Amino acid sequence: MPCVVVDPSAAVPPALQSASSSDTTWDTTYQDEGPARSANGDMNWDSPEDELTVPKLEPMDDDCFRMDDVKEEPRASVPLSDCPSAAPPKVKRPRGRPRKHPIGTQQVSSKIAKGRSKTGCITCRRRKKKCDEAKPRCLNCEKNAVICEGYHEKTIWRGGREKKTGEDERRQSLPQITLQPIFEGVETAEDRIFFGHFINNLSGVLTVEGQHRNAFKDMLLQMALEHRGLMHSILSLASKHLDYETPYGSKLLSSNPKVNRSSMIARSHFHHDQAMQLLLQWGKSGEEVPDQKANLAPYYGQMLCLLLQAAAEGSTVSAHRVHLRAYKSLIQENPPPDEAFTTFITELFQYRVFADELILQPDMQSKRLATEDWEPWTVIEPARLIGIGDRLFHYLAKITTIKNEIRSNLSANTNPIVTSEMAMRAHDISAGIMEWEPTWPAGDNRNRVSQLYKQMMWVYLYRTIFPPPASAIANTMNNNMGVDSSVSPYVAISNVADGSNVMPLSPASSQSCSTTRSPPPVGVFPPGSDRRLSNGSFQSTPIYLVGGGSPPPIMLFPPHSDPRRLSLAVDECLGILEEFKPSDPVQTLLLVPCLVLGCASFKPEQQDRVRDAIRIVRGYTGMRNCDRLAEFLEIIWELMGRGEWEKVWDWQRTAKLNKLDFACA
Known part of the structure; x- marks a missing residue:
C-alpha cells in the first residue's frame, strides 16, 4: 500500500x-509494528x-459517529524524489522450456515509429506486418521464424545538376564495352523491322509452296547471314516492299516508337546503296571469276533481290532488265556450285525472262534474252513455277517470234502481212499447246493455274496471228489526222470543259462503247491541250471533233477476228482466275495471265473482271508493278474504244510510247 x-x-x-x-x-x-505509545496511552x-x-x-x-461527517484536509504535494523507490517489477517467466542457446542481445534502434512507416524491412513490408526496424535484422522476423531480407538502400534526393554529375561519375566508373550486331548489316531498329518483314511476310509472298518449302528462307537467307552484300540486298528489297499507307505498314510504325517514316526511308536508301556498291565492287575486281566460284551464289542472290526490288517498287525504266541481262551473261559459263540453288535461281530468272517479252518491244541492236531453243543447265526438279520445267513458255517464245516478224511486215507495208510459213508455224504451236499437259500432283492448285496458262497461251497466239489489216490501219491514221504518232496514243482526246468530247477511259458503261463519252479519271490521262507535239507546239484537234462533230463508228472487236471464239476463251480464263481465294499462294502466278487477258478483253464486263483480278493480286503480293499493269491496261482499253487496232495489237510498242517498261511478273 x-x-x-x-x-x-x-x-x-x-x-x-x-x-x-x-x-x-x-x-x-x-502493520505488525506500529508507533510506540506513551505511559498515559497517547x-x-x-x-x-x-x-x-x-x-x-x-x-x-x-x-454517534458517522463517516460521512469525516472530511480529509487537502495534503501538500511531496516531491517524487522524497518518495522511497518502488521495488522493480517482477519479470514474468516465459512459458515452455528454456532455450538451450539463448538469442543474443540485439541492439534495438531508439527510433520510435509514428504512424505508417515506409522504412521497414523488405520481409515485413511484403507480409504487411509491423516492423520494429531493428538492425541488422528485424526482431519481428526472428520471432516469427522467417528470414529477414534486410532493408532497401536509402536513397537521397538530388537535384538535376547533382543527378547528372552522379550519372556521369557512375558511367565513367563502369568499364567500356562494345556490343556488335549478331548479324552484319542488321544494326538499327529500322533494320530489325526490315529483317522481320522479310522473314514473316515477304518470303512467303515470293514463293508458291508456302512456308514448308520456302527457298527464300532456306537458301537465300542462310547465305545472307554470312555475306554482307546479300544481307544489304535482302533488307533493301524488304524496305522497298513495305507500303506505309496500308494498315500493315501503319501498324509497324505505331508499334515501334523509336522509328518513323523518314528514318525508314533513309535506312532503305542506305541498304540499296550498300548492296549496289558491293555488287559493283565484285564485278570490277581483278580476280579471276572461276577462282570465285565458291562465292558466286551470294552474288546471284543479290541479282535476284535487285530484280524483285524493281517489281516491288513498280519501276517503269526497265531496271529489272539490267539484272536479267547480267544473269544471262554469267550463268552459262559460271553457274553456282550448289545444284539445288542453281535450280532455284534458274527457274526464277528464266520465268521472268520469258514473261518480259510480253511487255518489251524488241530492239534490233540488242540480243534477245528469250530464245526458242533454250535448254536448262540443270534439271528443274522439283519445279516451283509454271512454264519452265514443263517447257510451256517455249511456245510463248515461238509466238513472240511470229509477232516480231508480223511487226516488221507492218512497218514495211509487206503484203501479205501473215505469210503461209507463219501460218504453218502457228498451226504447229497450236497443236503443241493442245497436247501439253501439266505434271503437278492432285490437289495442288497449280494444276488449275496450268489450265489457265494453257488457255492464255492460245489467246496470245490468236491475238498474234490475226493482226489488223492494212485498211484498218489506214482508217486509224485518217481518224488521227494532225496528231503526232510519236506521242501517247490518247493525244487525240480534246479538252472540253463539260467533258462531252472526251472519250472514256474504258468502255465500261451500260451504253455502247462506240457512242458513250465520259471524262477519264483525274491523273490518268492528261488533257489534250496540255500535250505538245514533237516540234514543241500544242497538238491540233482532230477534224471530226471540230465544230462539235461526232467520231466515226467504232467496231467492238478488231477486224479479221472471231468475236465468239476469242470472247469464249477469255471468259473461261477469267472464270479460273476468280476461283482462287485472295489468300491463295498461287496469286503470285496470276499477273502474267492478267496482262494477256487484259489485252484481249474487248467487252466492258470482261475489263471489269480483269480489274478485280489485278486488285486481288496487288492485295496479296503488295508488288507495285500491279499498279503499272492496271495503268497500262486502261490505256489499251481506251485505244479499243477509239478503234486504234494497230496500237491495241502491238501493245509492246504502246507500252514503250507511254514509258511503261515495267516487270510484268
Missing part, C-alpha cells in the same frame, strides 16, 4: 481530535525524520 506523507506543521483534523478524545478505542496499527507522533505518517483508521461500532 502506498504511503502518505503529511506535513508536521499542519493541524490535526478536528475529526481525528474528537475521535482520540472519545472513549471509543481506535485501532491505529498499520500516540507518540514524533518521528526522527519529522514526518508524520497517517495511519489507516478503522472506526468501531458507534451509534
Whole structure:
C-alpha cells in the first residue's frame, strides 16, 4: 500500500481530535509494528525524520459517529524524489522450456515509429506486418521464424545538376564495352523491322509452296547471314516492299516508337546503296571469276533481290532488265556450285525472262534474252513455277517470234502481212499447246493455274496471228489526222470543259462503247491541250471533233477476228482466275495471265473482271508493278474504244510510247 506523507506543521483534523478524545478505542496499527505509545496511552507522533505518517483508521461500532461527517484536509504535494523507490517489477517467466542457446542481445534502434512507416524491412513490408526496424535484422522476423531480407538502400534526393554529375561519375566508373550486331548489316531498329518483314511476310509472298518449302528462307537467307552484300540486298528489297499507307505498314510504325517514316526511308536508301556498291565492287575486281566460284551464289542472290526490288517498287525504266541481262551473261559459263540453288535461281530468272517479252518491244541492236531453243543447265526438279520445267513458255517464245516478224511486215507495208510459213508455224504451236499437259500432283492448285496458262497461251497466239489489216490501219491514221504518232496514243482526246468530247477511259458503261463519252479519271490521262507535239507546239484537234462533230463508228472487236471464239476463251480464263481465294499462294502466278487477258478483253464486263483480278493480286503480293499493269491496261482499253487496232495489237510498242517498261511478273 502506498504511503502518505503529511506535513508536521499542519493541524490535526478536528475529526481525528474528537475521535482520540472519545472513549471509543481506535485501532491505529498499520502493520505488525506500529508507533510506540506513551505511559498515559497517547500516540507518540514524533518521528526522527519529522514526518508524520497517517495511519489507516478503522472506526468501531458507534451509534454517534458517522463517516460521512469525516472530511480529509487537502495534503501538500511531496516531491517524487522524497518518495522511497518502488521495488522493480517482477519479470514474468516465459512459458515452455528454456532455450538451450539463448538469442543474443540485439541492439534495438531508439527510433520510435509514428504512424505508417515506409522504412521497414523488405520481409515485413511484403507480409504487411509491423516492423520494429531493428538492425541488422528485424526482431519481428526472428520471432516469427522467417528470414529477414534486410532493408532497401536509402536513397537521397538530388537535384538535376547533382543527378547528372552522379550519372556521369557512375558511367565513367563502369568499364567500356562494345556490343556488335549478331548479324552484319542488321544494326538499327529500322533494320530489325526490315529483317522481320522479310522473314514473316515477304518470303512467303515470293514463293508458291508456302512456308514448308520456302527457298527464300532456306537458301537465300542462310547465305545472307554470312555475306554482307546479300544481307544489304535482302533488307533493301524488304524496305522497298513495305507500303506505309496500308494498315500493315501503319501498324509497324505505331508499334515501334523509336522509328518513323523518314528514318525508314533513309535506312532503305542506305541498304540499296550498300548492296549496289558491293555488287559493283565484285564485278570490277581483278580476280579471276572461276577462282570465285565458291562465292558466286551470294552474288546471284543479290541479282535476284535487285530484280524483285524493281517489281516491288513498280519501276517503269526497265531496271529489272539490267539484272536479267547480267544473269544471262554469267550463268552459262559460271553457274553456282550448289545444284539445288542453281535450280532455284534458274527457274526464277528464266520465268521472268520469258514473261518480259510480253511487255518489251524488241530492239534490233540488242540480243534477245528469250530464245526458242533454250535448254536448262540443270534439271528443274522439283519445279516451283509454271512454264519452265514443263517447257510451256517455249511456245510463248515461238509466238513472240511470229509477232516480231508480223511487226516488221507492218512497218514495211509487206503484203501479205501473215505469210503461209507463219501460218504453218502457228498451226504447229497450236497443236503443241493442245497436247501439253501439266505434271503437278492432285490437289495442288497449280494444276488449275496450268489450265489457265494453257488457255492464255492460245489467246496470245490468236491475238498474234490475226493482226489488223492494212485498211484498218489506214482508217486509224485518217481518224488521227494532225496528231503526232510519236506521242501517247490518247493525244487525240480534246479538252472540253463539260467533258462531252472526251472519250472514256474504258468502255465500261451500260451504253455502247462506240457512242458513250465520259471524262477519264483525274491523273490518268492528261488533257489534250496540255500535250505538245514533237516540234514543241500544242497538238491540233482532230477534224471530226471540230465544230462539235461526232467520231466515226467504232467496231467492238478488231477486224479479221472471231468475236465468239476469242470472247469464249477469255471468259473461261477469267472464270479460273476468280476461283482462287485472295489468300491463295498461287496469286503470285496470276499477273502474267492478267496482262494477256487484259489485252484481249474487248467487252466492258470482261475489263471489269480483269480489274478485280489485278486488285486481288496487288492485295496479296503488295508488288507495285500491279499498279503499272492496271495503268497500262486502261490505256489499251481506251485505244479499243477509239478503234486504234494497230496500237491495241502491238501493245509492246504502246507500252514503250507511254514509258511503261515495267516487270510484268
